[in-house]
Amino acid sequence: MIELLSDSPTTIAGAIRNAITNNISTKARQRAEEGVRYYNFEHDILKNRIFYVDDNNNLAEDKYASNVKIPHSFLNELIDQKTQYLLSNPVDVSSDDDELNDYLKEYYTDDMQLTLQELVEGASQKGFEYAYARTTSEDKLMFQVADSLQVIPVYDSDNNVQRILRYYTDTIVKDRKQVKLTFAELYDAEKVWFFVAEDSKAFKLDPSQPVNPRSHVLAIADNEQTDEQRLAGRSYGVIPFYRLSNNKAERTDLEPIKALIDDYDLMDAFMSNNLQDFADAIYVVKGFQGDDLSTLRQNIKAKKSIGVGEGGDVSIQTVNIPTEARKTKLELDRENIYKFGFGYDSSQVGDGNVTNVVIKGRYTLLNMKANKTEVRLRSFIAWANKLIIDDINRRYNKKFDVKQLTVTITREMLINENDLANNDKVRAETRSTDMQTLLAVAPRLDDETVLKQITDAYDLDFEEVKAKLGEQDYSQAPVPKELTGGEDDGAEG
Structure with a gap:
């Protein structure tokens, strides 16, 4: 993607399509999409199919057998648990200077708290998530989350990030036909290029942008100034994107426990299948008057009756389903999911003497996971604070220093x-x-x-x-x- 480091709009436009295609096919992207699926309860169990060998010795799908599909939302719980444990109390950024504290209240609002929560949630699902800085119409800095599935870092020969490519799609109606538009924005530390492409056509500079490329912030004044003065802008001095990694290897929270969740889903689903399919009995048939055993299965399930020939007979046998073994396996899977997912299992009862010492012990794994996340979150807050202080100094003509700020993150834990x-x-x-x-x-x-x-x-x-x-x-x-x-x-x- 060396072409994306060019200053030629034509060269950049020609490289965007390949960059997007390559990003979609990476293993990191596939793992991230898998994490998002499981967070939204779209487990592999939903694709489960049941097969059997028919009378012609061919493998066929059994469409009459019970096929219960029950996704269990362990990942959703574990990620929300970590996020709320860290951020259910608002992050407190303060200073010994009362005047600076008043200015900080403009930035550390409910919207900023929501951004922090979405950032942690996204990184946990995908392995990493992006936050980006932008300036509102009131000329105030704010931060939002950028979907990491649609953000591509551009590296130089020394493996340092020099630019960020962000893209997204939209659908419009043009000439009575639906047209898919793909928008792409390429950022460096000083400016941003805007590109657009229709369907699968080549990218080109977006004609809807009055200045392209332009500075990060474009101030358009309604007066009689010259175009150069009227469209003057300013830059943040850094690439306005921050990548929050979930851990050093940027693994999702799903990866250590996916096999356990899939096993739990299967065990629970097939226990339901067994209970439904064998709720009555197994029919042993002699002298069956029918086409084949498949028809027999359908008649038993739908009509609750079958026909037999002369000398035929039907005997009924019951089946003992190993429910205790399955329940034991489910409990073992559940225990391992919380253990290897570093979570707090709220269903634990113990001997009933749940003191605060016992509660703290049960929070040990969650606390360990939260420690790793907090270190990385503080790094983002430090990056954001630098931009916030610069914005306060610009807006109010002050000379505050980021070293004046203290960040406090108070975790929320159950107590007796x-x-x-x-x-x-x-x-x-x-x-x-x-x-x-x-x-x-x-x-x-x-x-x-x-x-x-x-x-x-x-x-x-x-x-x-x-x-x-x-x-x-x-x-x-x-x-x-x-x-x-x-x-x-x-x-x-």
Whole structure:
């Protein structure tokens, strides 16, 4: 794709079609599409067909056998679980400068939170996802997700990304016929080219763009300035795309557990098939008057009756379906799906004593996976923050620095409220005992030491309490009953 590094629009246009075709056929693209399918419950089980050997010894599809197709949405749960564990609480980007904090609120909105969630979800499904920066009609920077299936990085000879090709399709009606339009945008650190192609025709510069190529941001003013002034633009100084990798190898969250999910789907589906097909019995037939066994199967299923010849006979035999073995296999598959998918299995019950220590233990695998994702997400936020600070400085003529920002990501985890209440009660009782012990030995200590111990225990400001007491002899002052745990009005030190 070296042609995409050219500055000639003709050369670039001639290379776009091949770049798109090659991207569609890559293994990474196929894995990404598979991850998207499974996230949307489109499992391989939906393509399942049942075959048998007919009377002519030919392999034929059995269209009368039960063929239950049940996709189980493990991947959807695991990806949403990771995303919400990380981002159910909004990412907090703040500064010690109150003025800068006010400006940041314009950028870190609900839309930005949604972008972060979609970015993590997309990377988990496809192995990697793109976010891109753009400027709104209000001249403010914002970020959106770009489908990585339609984004192609362009590398130089040193394997560094020099440009990004983004493409998408649309259908219009032209001359009473539907025409498929493919739009392509090629970005570098300073400008962007726009191309369009009808159906399978060659790409050409998009005539609908007033300036092509142009800067990343084009400001069109409604006044009497010259065309050069009226169409003046500016650039971000970097390629306005960021690639968020799901992991170092850019593997999807599906790959480690796909075989387990497929096995679970099959086990569950065929147990349903067995229960339906063998709900009544197996018919052993002698002297059957019919064309073949296929007709017999159809008659039994549809009419619940068959005909036999002279001396014929029908005997009925039941079948014991190994349901316990299948249930055990399903449980084993489920356990391995959460284990190798690094997820939290909320169906775990245990011995009923679910303390916060037990809950944290069950979150261990999910926490490990979230740690890897958070490191990469913070890298994107750092990239975005640099662009945000530059945009604030441009819009408000300021000189803020990105080093002034602090990023806080607070994870959301289930907790046992009763366990917390019991812990608080134990801590309060322990503190009360400590206070009673302190007051018992207070006569042997100086007043300032006693006061310091009390303020430290209750997280009070020693100097402030001391100042409020003034000249009062606090060793003889009434002690609040909440410090002693008693019902008396006071205690003497």
